[in-house]
Amino acid sequence: MRKKLPAFILFIFLIILSAGIQFAYSQKINSDSLETVLEKSPDLEKITIYKILSEYYISNTPEKAIKTANKLLILAEKLDSSGIIDYCYEILGEAYYFQDNYSKSLEYFEKYLKNQIKEQNEPGLARAYNNLGIVYRALGNLDKAIECYKKSLEINKKNNDKNGLSSSYNNLGVLHEYLNLFSQALDYYQKSLDLELELGDNDGISTSYLNLGGIYLKLKKYDKAIAYCEKSIAIAESNGYNITLEITYDILYQIYKETGDFEKSLIYHEKFYDLKNKRVNEETNTQIAELELKYNSEKDQQKIKLLNRQKKLRSLLNYFFITAIFLFLIESFLLIRENKKRRKNNQLLRLQNAEMLQHKEEIETQRDEIEAQRDEIIRQKDLADEQRDQILKQNKDITDSIEYAKNIQIALFPDKFTLQKILNKGFCLFKPKDIVSGDFYWVAQVENKSVIVVADCTGHGVPGAFMSIIGINFLNEIVFDENVLKPSDILNQLRKKVVKTLVNSSKIDEAKDGIDMSLIVIDRENMKLQYAGAYNHLYFIRDHMLEVIRADKMPVGISSKTMEPFTNHEIDIQPDDLFYMFTDGFADQFGGPNKKKFRIVNLRDLLLEIHEKRIEEQKQIIFETFINWKGSQPQVDDVLVMGIKI
Numbered sequence: 001m002r003k004k005l006p007a008f009i010l011f012i013f014l015i016i017l018s019a020g021i022q023f024a025y026s027q028k029i030n031s032d033s034l035e036t037v038l039e040k041s042p043d044l045e046k047i048t049i050y051k052i053l054s055e056y057y058i059s060n061t062p063e064k065a066i067k068t069a070n071k072l073l074i075l076a077e078k079l080d081s082s083g084i085i086d087y088c089y090e091i092l093g094e095a096y097y098f099q100d101n102y103s104k105s106l107e108y109f110e111k112y113l114k115n116q117i118k119e120q121n122e123p124g125l126a127r128a129y130n131n132l133g134i135v136y137r138a139l140g141n142l143d144k145a146i147e148c149y150k151k152s153l154e155i156n157k158k159n160n161d162k163n164g165l166s167s168s169y170n171n172l173g174v175l176h177e178y179l180n181l182f183s184q185a186l187d188y189y190q191k192s193l194d195l196e197l198e199l200g201d202n203d204g205i206s207t208s209y210l211n212l213g214g215i216y217l218k219l220k221k222y223d224k225a226i227a228y229c230e231k232s233i234a235i236a237e238s239n240g241y242n243i244t245l246e247i248t249y250d251i252l253y254q255i256y257k258e259t260g261d262f263e264k265s266l267i268y269h270e271k272f273y274d275l276k277n278k279r280v281n282e283e284t285n286t287q288i289a290e291l292e293l294k295y296n297s298e299k300d301q302q303k304i305k306l307l308n309r310q311k312k313l314r315s316l317l318n319y320f321f322i323t324a325i326f327l328f329l330i331e332s333f334l335l336i337r338e339n340k341k342r343r344k345n346n347q348l349l350r351l352q353n354a355e356m357l358q359h360k361e362e363i364e365t366q367r368d369e370i371e372a373q374r375d376e377i378i379r380q381k382d383l384a385d386e387q388r389d390q391i392l393k394q395n396k397d398i399t400d401s402i403e404y405a406k407n408i409q410i411a412l413f414p415d416k417f418t419l420q421k422i423l424n425k426g427f428c429l430f431k432p433k434d435i436v437s438g439d440f441y442w443v444a445q446v447e448n449k450s451v452i453v454v455a456d457c458t459g460h461g462v463p464g465a466f467m468s469i470i471g472i473n474f475l476n477e478i479v480f481d482e483n484v485l486k487p488s489d490i491l492n493q494l495r496k497k498v499v500k501t502l503v504n505s506s507k508i509d510e511a512k513d514g515i516d517m518s519l520i521v522i523d524r525e526n527m528k529l530q531y532a533g534a535y536n537h538l539y540f541i542r543d544h545m546l547e548v549i550r551a552d553k554m555p556v557g558i559s560s561k562t563m564e565p566f567t568n569h570e571i572d573i574q575p576d577d578l579f580y581m582f583t584d585g586f587a588d589q590f591g592g593p594n595k596k597k598f599r600i601v602n603l604r605d606l607l608l609e610i611h612e613k614r615i616e617e618q619k620q621i622i623f624e625t626f627i628n629w630k631g632s633q634p635q636v637d638d639v640l641v642m643g644i645k646i
Helices: 007-022 031-037 041-058 062-079 082-098 102-119 122-139 142-158 162-178 182-199 201-218 224-238 242-259 262-337 340-411 416-423 461-481 487-504 600-610 615-630
Strands: 423-429 439-446 449-459 515-525 528-534 538-542 543-551 568-572 580-583 639-644
Touching: 007 449, 031 262, 041 062, 062 162, 062 182, 062 461, 062 515, 082 102, 082 122, 122 142, 122 515, 142 162, 142 262, 162 182, 162 201, 162 461, 182 201, 182 224, 201 224, 201 242, 201 615, 242 615, 340 461, 416 423, 416 439, 416 449, 423 439, 439 639, 449 461, 449 580, 449 639, 461 515, 487 515, 487 528, 600 615, 615 639
Parallel strands: none
Antiparallel strands: 423 639, 439 449, 449 515, 515 528, 528 568, 538 543, 538 580, 580 639
């Protein structure tokens, strides 16, 4: 069995070693220099350097933090140091969280939790449950997140850890605010603030004031919101908490905008963007400096390699010249000594002339070969040009065909007059990725009932368009010819027809083609709404609260649940109720400052933020939000969003 290094000795050694190394790099961490030092360092010194590098990388390049932490973990396991192993688990959990790889983040935080349970380390347990709560919240498992936060809270209460208690109360407040449970969120934020005031934690106090201001903005209690935001600003400005200032300015901008004080709204809007632009510029300058440092380092290495090559070349040339001079002297000596042997020399000259003539003939032969190769290259270029022109023509023919297919697909969609008549107070935002689309919408009016469909077929472009044509034709048959008006029955019938079509086309083994769909039937006379969905949920806002009516987790197509019926939901509706249906194209779009997905959570927040505005203005805001988020990134999928106001 491997000998275990005493924990106390290792701890003291690492503190001394870390202090020395951190002092040497206290002005500015040069990761390249540390990487160079690592090559010649003993294991114990490597541990400290790896810790410095991993903590530096965690906020800049998480992928490097993962690589460094894994190397540190190998050394820690070699020395059997449980403290360093726990540190690695926490770093890896954080790094994977910053990469949005929540499954890996959860894996390492759970390893950290097991070690804390084994070691009966209660402060570590509290921190472990807090980290797990953050990951579960990101995964959307809110019940599990609350459970972990409360376990962390209980341990901190037991140990009277006021810093830990403040963090737990704050996290619970954030989670309850996300669930729109504002009274509970206010209570948790206030408890966190009381502890931070007792501890004198200015950063935490400023953040808690900011959180309370944000809650009161959502509750439309503007005076309280302004008061808390001004308290937050007073602390943040005096201590240089720029991130807190940036968010607080944005909240005050929204408050004064909603209260109609546009002059103050403009002032805080400008302050918000000044801080945001400054932060972005600083981050950009840091990245540029790192790139310049890396470039200069690589450039210096190239110079060294070039100088070494030049040195070797000079040595070879010197050797060549010395050899040539030596041979020349020998030849001169021989010529002088053999001057009398003219005939032999003449014969030698004739031989040399013959060799020169042979060289000349060889050169002429090589010239002819080069000319032949040149002619072949010209011929190949002409052939390539001809093939390029042919490809361009084929591409134009294909594009023209798809453009014609677009006209056919649009002809199957409801015309604008019919769509607006059925939607009444509603909007439809439709932005295909390609010329033709795999997303489609369909409406029908049968007696006093309005049928509205938002659908996403497998794929986009031409394959998706074919599936959309199949779906629209079958919907016309089911609703108009077979007079089926119950949403779940419509989806059941549509699935039968789609499956039968795919089976007849020999695609039963692929199990890939299908349609994700949300379908509602509105009876405005009796104020009833029925809904059924295949993967696509229905979003419902009433009294400033957003609810999700969940769809069945199966497509309108071939799946393991082909025989299970779709669920029919029925709700009583009221004037001013808002319903939203959309496909996954908006939420899956990459963009923003970090080139990440927009995500469904942000789309839900956007709908809740704009739901009180006019329906036409909502459509414009949603469209502008998508365009601004996408920026220069390519559109990844078709986008379809529909809103209906009762």
